[in-house]
Amino acid sequence: MKTIDFENELNAEQFAAASAGEGPMLILAAAGTGKTRTLVYRVAYLVSQGIDPERMLLLTFTNRAAKEMVERANELVGHPAGIPWSGTFHHIANRILRRHATLLDYRNNYTIMDRDDSRKLMANCVKELKLQSKEFPKRDVLLHVLGMATNSEQALGDAIADHFDDHDVDQRAVLAVLKLYIAKKRELDAMDFDDMLVNCLKLLREHPSVRDRYAMQFQYVLVDEYQDTNRIQAELVNLLAGHHKNLFVVGDDFQSIYSWRGADYRNIIDFKLRYPDARIYKLETNYRSVPEVLALANATVGASGHPEEFRKTLRATREAYHSPTVARLRDGEHQARFVVDRIQHFMREGYRPSDMVVLYRAHFHAMELQLALTRGHVPHVITSGMRFFEQAHIKDMLCLLRVLSCPEDALAFDRLLCLLPGVGTMTAQKLWKKLGNRFDTSDPEARSLLLNSLRKGAQPRWEKVDPILAAYHDEELSREGGTIIQRFLDAFYDTYAVDSFENYDSRIDDIRELVLHTEKFDSIEQCLSDVALLTNLDAEAENLSPDQRNAIRLSTVHQAKGLEWPVVIIIWATEGMFPSPRSVNESDEGEAEERRLFYVAATRAKDELVLCTPEVRRMRDGGIMYCQPSRFIEELPVEVTSSRRIGFI
């Protein structure tokens, strides 16, 4: 093992935190102050102290962050130790639950519902109670309310009352729907994302022997991005670190941007209350950005009325450069041309395409720009709104694997059957009942019953699929997810895809990609469980092709969290776009969060920061709408930016 000169390789603030002894610790790390570095060195420090990596728990926001952290720590330590217990909250919760789910009356191979599954199920509930009407809240709203209740441990009725306030909504009907949804989920033996956390917490609370086992095991618990944890997650952390109490949490309350998902930056503020002996370390020395970018960031914090004691003032270490630019543009079209022009300008100055990013509040803000970049032959990658594993064709493949590995998976059965012509949800549900609420693909009788029950038009198509089901059991393909998918594609899906998708080619490419991905796993179960928790970012980061690696990145601000680029261009920094009107309408808290989002966006920049504010929005009905620059620009002191009105290019 390498010896590391911790004191020399870190600054004083970072060193103090990384080498601290035992007990609860809160690291308040402002943007670009080496937060990840500190965490990595902390891990390395613990390893150098002889702590067994098996006895550490490293919770991060994304799988990518966990991976990066472990890789960097390994490099530092000089041998591949790995931290076996590292990953997202959902990952860890899932891992614990898979072992003990029966204690909560779930099967150990419970199914994980993704967003799509949840939405379908919710729609069913509304239908079943005959509540569909224009007036009744949409299923996304219903899911949101349920999510808020779950994540903040609020009673359903209260959450409903909070959300609908004095609006004219039948709250009792809403309650009935949500209860039905919960019951159905239970019946399906399925957990959605929130359930995994809630149930893990429940498990630890109600089963002391399980809790003690993990609390004893995890001698050191480290949490990244603590400001984005919700109540459930914070409580999970408390229990898991409950025995040794060596809890090391890192976060920046001013970068809390997930309150709509129940995240509560007060977890940071209240940390000291929960752990009165907690030590607090502040990291304020910024290594990332030029002082002018930091001046803007500090001004944004200054305009916010954020609690004084948690305020961090970013101290610059880099030399003076020049101010961020505010570009006043005519409209979206003009903005797109301007961005292309700026990109070319920066490339002439020596920046590579991968040094640059375009950030925006919502995915659809980037549409015009995508066109312009394509027309101008500027290489670019988009961290798309649609995740790889949520796309229809990928889910179609996965549902076959689900049906094979779990006879009780009604949702997967439904999806698979609906691929057949003339079969819809209704038919699928009837067949499911007829089969006895389970479809055991290893049972030849069940298979032939299904085949014979199908209507004429669907039978010949299913005859192509049936042999694959048989082969799965006969040829013992339970490890060969890729082979199954390949056969399914050849025998059935290829024809289906040609008829259904205009972008047939790229979808087939995706499926090939999926086949490759499945080969990394030992079993289909493991693969499915893993895939359900992966995000597009995690999948994409691994599979970037060389030309994608050398491309401009387009991303939402949320997805850019934790990353940095020499050149950052923010588009649609106008009222009505950023801040998002929906958030601002809701409450003051909404505006505060949008401001934090703006801060996150700005602090991604190392050298160049360009803020674009078009003056006109072209609406889809052909009308035009005048927009003011974003309030987050207007509230800045004049000297912080250099403003320019751009004419036609």
Added chain:
DNA sequence: GTTTCGGTTCTTTTT
């Protein structure tokens, strides 16, 4: 009673 298809409307942020 179901399914499918075509027209219409609206896009927040994610594990």
Added chain:
DNA sequence: GAACCGAAAC
């Protein structure tokens, strides 16, 4: 693009 709704087609 995709989700929703209504009406035609099975």
